[in-house]
Amino acid sequence: MDSKYAVFGQTSEVKANNFKRKKQLVNMPVKKIKLSNDTIIKSELKYQKPQGTKDSNFIKINGGDLFEERRKLPVYMVKGRLMEEIINNNTMILIGETGSGKTTQIPQLIHEQHLEGTCTIAITQPRRVAAITVAMRVAAETNSEIGTIVGYSVRFEDVTSPITKVKYLTDGMLLREAIIDPLLKKYSFIILDEAHERTISTDVLFGIVKLAQKERHQKKLHPLKIIIMSATMDVDAFSKYFENCPVIYLEGRTHPVTIYHSKLKQEDYQYAAVCTIFQLHATTPANHDFLVFLTGQEEIESVMHNIKQISKEAKGPPMRVCPLYAGLPPAKQLQVWREPPAGVRKVVLATNIAEASLTIPRIKCVIDTGVVKQRTWCTSTGAERLSVRACAQAACWQRAGRAGRTAPGAAYRLYTAQQFNERPAHTTPEIVRCPLAPTMLLLIAAGMEPSTFPLIDAPPQDAIQASLVLLKELGAIDSDVTPKLTVLGKKMSAFPVDPKYSKVLLSAPEYGCLEEALSLVAVLSSENIFHTPMHKREEAVKVKQKFLSPLGDHITLLNVFNAYSKAPLKKQWCKENYLNNKNLSHACDIRRQLLSICQRFNMTISSCGSATDQLLKCLLSGLYTNCAWLRVAAASGGAGPGAMGRYATASGAPAALHPAGALHALRPPPPAVLYTELLHTRRSYMVTVSAIQPQWLQQVAPEYARRCRANR
């Protein structure tokens, strides 16, 4: 009886024979917790029963070949009532768990009844793979060829045609369309799916569709129907935002997951994770695969090393340990999908990528450290910080749910029930914690007024102000009080890159270096092109030397990109040079896209050849707010150890050259530098840096240089 693990079921006991709106059941205590106290495993970690877990107040709808499969989906079983609600309401919120079929079925049901009229139904997704695969699925279900009735539109790929009625697209793609037509007149239905993820694009789209619906009504244009689809979430704020629109709940088809909490607080979650893995390993059947949530590459590599050491002597079946994080080359990610031989247990060590982006089959057991690595941004210095912090309750549930995809499962939380209850219910939306200049430029370009634009969660006022000041500085808007787009700003908004980079591109013809600027901006806009595995670090650093430029990291990046473009066998070449083929190939796609926009603007496409000064000046024309100067004490050499690389940014904040950068070893250190980003870890480091001549700033941005001098 004295169990070290106390158990409580997560499954709802509630059954409802029809769906109802939340308003009608506010006082109903609906979610019951099933308790039992089986002793599961012998444990050094102590687990206890949680105190009063949060009830969610909702009721669910219950409800061979593709058609047969469709008919079994919960959403299909209640389609009559559902369509009635869709017809009667211009806006509604639909809460549906995984497996309810909402994403694939609702657009089809609308189309089957021709409710879209002569217009199209748009369904947004936060991820491109999701948009593509769901569209393919729906095309198969409707027995049509993809790109005809059912299509998709994602960056670099538009598989739609004039007859497309059901169009899946990424949220960012619909946002781009809104710049051209803020009323989104092409569409009679807009379905914003996965709304609980609260991406910046979806958050902005909430406001865009709300205003478009209102204005279309006022102008007596055809009406716009809005459906917000989401997993379980706090709907009150959403319903209020959309003028108290109805909320409908759909039941999902997932399996129950039993939750275990740690009885004591864990000092070291990595250690706790390793302990839990081996406790479970000794007591559960080998065909139960584990999924462990960790925060990053380094942590995964270190835990993997520990597991491999311990497993040599541990009790239990053989183990296959698979790392999984976004930076892992695709070939190595494949291990995760391969079924292990009979009698071998698979243990997947994953970052957040396994929380929503990827679904790993056959996971029976989730081990949740309860932490996540998050990027935050400081308005005053412009520095970014990566920090490990406790994730929100919603994320914990999402992680636990990964154990119940194909069969009942279990989730072991390496934090106490009290710690869980103290966590915020939801992740802070992205829009509240990110640099806003790109979003503000987009909003203004779509004809919106930043100060009155309706957002569910407004970012801090100083963050908005800082972004408007930057846009004014770059010449994209005429005023940071009542911002109107300038001619330059209009062009800038056409490029799907950070406004600083679009400014670089638009200045490039002036410096005769558009060829180089395109390549550089493309590389800077994609992920890290260097691949550095921990155990081969020295080799990787050595190979990098041949691309290194004494002028700095930007020219180094350009050297790599140019060499990649010329390499005949790119995959092989990348492997030999410790480079990331996926990210370099992505950079090539971006370059092509940027080039076509430049051609549309009739820009002169010229090359500066070996006159790299021109390119750096051009880069400065967009990034001139990212300059740093060597401090006098450091320059005179008398400041003792560590003085090298002591710089001050324009805001006066201290910053150092990142040791992995090309300029770090340079003696004497350059008096002035241009950095791409400021990253705060142990100290404030400038990442991706080039040396500049101090007088360039006067030439490129004279007014700013004057203000800078006055402040320094």
Place this chain on the structure above:
DNA sequence: GAGCACTGC
């Protein structure tokens, strides 16, 4: 002389 989670246009 350090170490980048995840998406998206």
